[in-house]
Amino acid sequence: MHRQSQTYVLHVCQAIVMAWLLIIISVIILWVASLCKIFRTSCSPSRAVFLNNGEALHKRNVLLVIAHPDDESMFFSPTITYLMSRGHNLHILCMSTGNADGMGNSRKEELYQACAILKVPLQQVKILDHPDLQDGFGKVWNSNLLGRIIEEEIVSHGIDSIITFDNYGVSGHCNHRDVHHGIRKLLHDTSQRNIEAWELVSTNILRKYSGPVDIWFSIFWALHYPSGQMHCLLNEHPQKSFLAMAQHTSQWVWFRKLFVSLSSYTYVNTLRKINE
Numbered sequence: 001m002h003r004q005s006q007t008y009v010l011h012v013c014q015a016i017v018m019a020w021l022l023i024i025i026s027v028i029i030l031w032v033a034s035l036c037k038i039f040r041t042s043c044s045p046s047r048a049v050f051l052n053n054g055e056a057l058h059k060r061n062v063l064l065v066i067a068h069p070d071d072e073s074m075f076f077s078p079t080i081t082y083l084m085s086r087g088h089n090l091h092i093l094c095m096s097t098g099n100a101d102g103m104g105n106s107r108k109e110e111l112y113q114a115c116a117i118l119k120v121p122l123q124q125v126k127i128l129d130h131p132d133l134q135d136g137f138g139k140v141w142n143s144n145l146l147g148r149i150i151e152e153e154i155v156s157h158g159i160d161s162i163i164t165f166d167n168y169g170v171s172g173h174c175n176h177r178d179v180h181h182g183i184r185k186l187l188h189d190t191s192q193r194n195i196e197a198w199e200l201v202s203t204n205i206l207r208k209y210s211g212p213v214d215i216w217f218s219i220f221w222a223l224h225y226p227s228g229q230m231h232c233l234l235n236e237h238p239q240k241s242f243l244a245m246a247q248h249t250s251q252w253v254w255f256r257k258l259f260v261s262l263s264s265y266t267y268v269n270t271l272r273k274i275n276e
Contacts, residue, residue: 078234096134143181150182209264229275
């Protein structure tokens with residue numbers, strides 16, 4: 001009886017081990033297949049129509065609005081890579097220096113270095129250090145102030161498209177959400193109705209940390225969304241995300257290295273049109 005019990009336990013353990021091996025192998029296969037899909041996209045002519053309303057490519061003046069230095073590399077690198085590779089004229093407006101820990105000056109320089117990796121002209125990168133727009137949880141940024149500042153950038157550079165965070169802001173950071181509300185306020189109040197605005201869709205935690213595997217979910221949702229209202233942009237050069245984020249040396253600690261490795265935002269951005 002004792003031997004039968006031992007045999008049963010052994011069989012159960014073997015079954016559990018085999019089940020876990022199958023799961024691990026399946027995840028590896030899916031991960032590799034997802035990366036192959038991304039690299040295949042980078043080697044073939046793009047069928048993407050984001051910011052391209054006609055058959056011929058129309059160069060757009062795009063403003064990416066972020067809250068802190070490193071947002072561009074952690075969250076928006078697929079979008080930046082897409083825009084730069086299609087010849088669009090990208091401006092980046094960073095609403096703070098990220099001075100919550102007293103490293104604002106260093107973080108400014110890190111942002112410029114990251115933008116150099118991402119091929120964004122440095123003269124088109126603007127970093128604010130406004131006393132009412134300081135980095136930190138619990139620091140509420142005024143929507144009217146944000147709207148006025150963003151409107152000045154729109155007028156100065158002839159911007160016709162804006163990209164920013166959605167209402168949750170990927171990580172839930174209050175500054176990310178405030179930037180979204182500032183743009184919403186601007187769109188509601190402005191008389192310039194020819195401005196397109198797009199928000200980066202926040203995903204649940206399982207998708208957020210599924211790495212390249214999330215491209216399949218993103219593509220599925222984009223295909224089933226009303227036409228022209230959502231676009232899925234694959235990062236054709238995901239290695240740039242790592243290299244760009246590595247320029248933020250003050251922030252390049254182990255858990256951010258892990259985040260960039262596992263984050264779906266390294267590999268894909270889903271942009272949804274903001275409709276007023």
